[in-house]
Amino acid sequence: MDEPNSRVKVTEVGLKPPLIKAPLYAIQEMFNHKFLIRNLVVREVRGKYRNALLGYTWTVLEPALLAIVYFFLFYMLAGNPDKLYAMWVLIGIIIWGCFGKSLQAVVSSLTRNRNTIHLVYFPRIVFPMTSLMANIVITLMSCIVVFPIMFAFDLPLTIHALLIPASVFLAGFLAIGVGILLAPLNCIYQDVEHLVRFIVRAGFFVSPVMWTYEMALERGAFGEAAMYNPMLTPITLARHGLEGHATTLPPEIIIWTISFGCAMWLIGSIIFEKYERRAVKYL
């Protein structure tokens, strides 16, 4: 096959960089498709709050209402909790929600976009990335709720408040690694989506949303084991940020969480690149 014109490059359809490069390739593609991703994120965020009188206020309202419910529940069960307890639950719900919703959105990102996948080719890692970013944007909007809380409870606004957005990104990072691992499989068997929904509901209780790691450590072995739940780190960091002090979480736990996230990203992106093509044939 001869080149028709020196400007035009002959490419073989379907050639991909070696799988080992997938973790970096995915990030590179994100920058190559900035405009597309931005438009898709806007579509997802707008779509969520369409035709709502209160619009984006729901990003704050939803976790706040949930926190009130859990506060009363806990108050009835345990009686007289710490006065900051409701705030812990609220920030826990926001961070856990970021992880849970991102994970579900990433897992279903290919199936939800089947029409676009049939129409045009661009690197399919764009779809899970878009789902993740939309959820991060929504969660960051929810986080605005912390300002009135800090004021009401007389909490100091310090540099440590930056732990809150940092933990949103950490929760999202954990979600995408696990999510892209499962997204291709979900194209074949949508059982995955149902299973993930269950895991997100169950995970809520084994993550420190309604309890804190300090409480867990008082329970001995169970508490020790709970420290290795990767979601413990982002939720706890956000809580400490809200309270306005440096985190007291042991550094090895933070390192463990970040390493877990990186490992999931490496495995997830390689599995995604290896199987997405076979998977989209089922759509």
Next chain:
Amino acid sequence: MKGTVIQLEGVTLHFPKLKTLTTILRNLFNKKESRFTALKEIDLAIKSGEVFGLIGKNGSGKSTILRVISGIYPPDDGTCKVAGNVSLLAGIGTGFSAHQTGIENALLYGSILGHNEEEMTRKLPEILEFSELGDFIYEPIRTYSAGMKARLGLAVASAIRPDILLIDEVLGVGDPQFREKSKKRILDLVAETGTVVIVSHSFGLMKDICDRVAVINKGELIMIGTPEEAIKAYYDITG
């Protein structure tokens, strides 16, 4: 410009069949093929500047060939080589977001089709003019009629100027006046683009614009010839 710009060599493509619990159990007793072969060893060489048609019955694999060329389904066997950037015109308006305005959707759809921000900003006035939507362009797209959506979609899709254009049955949207206009637009696009591969059931159009036409049946390439020869071969198969 001379030479081959699209080359398919022995392209075979399979689609897996979904196994559910019931089909797995049934297959224990009654062995069935677990995959569907959509394309069987297709060899095609399309030259630069050519307008190439594909005809065949529904489900024969015409659209699948376009999807292989555009990279949606890379071949399982064989190779497909392409020189230059490719754009597939199909399913006009896929990805529209009902709650965003016409302009936002034009940008969204343009980016899905592979335009960058700078290109879209440059082409936006042309798109708005061609879509004839006037002030409706600032309204959410859910208020649009089907024809208006199609007009906006075609306006965006036809603003592209790729090296190779693939067209999959996109004619015949909107009211008669617009249909005329859209046909003309696509013909202009065909004339301006270096190489075009078109799938259509309107044989009149194929005769008018195609240099060569291939007949596809059940995933196999039956013949390639002039439009008249191909249409005759098509009727021989379908009877």
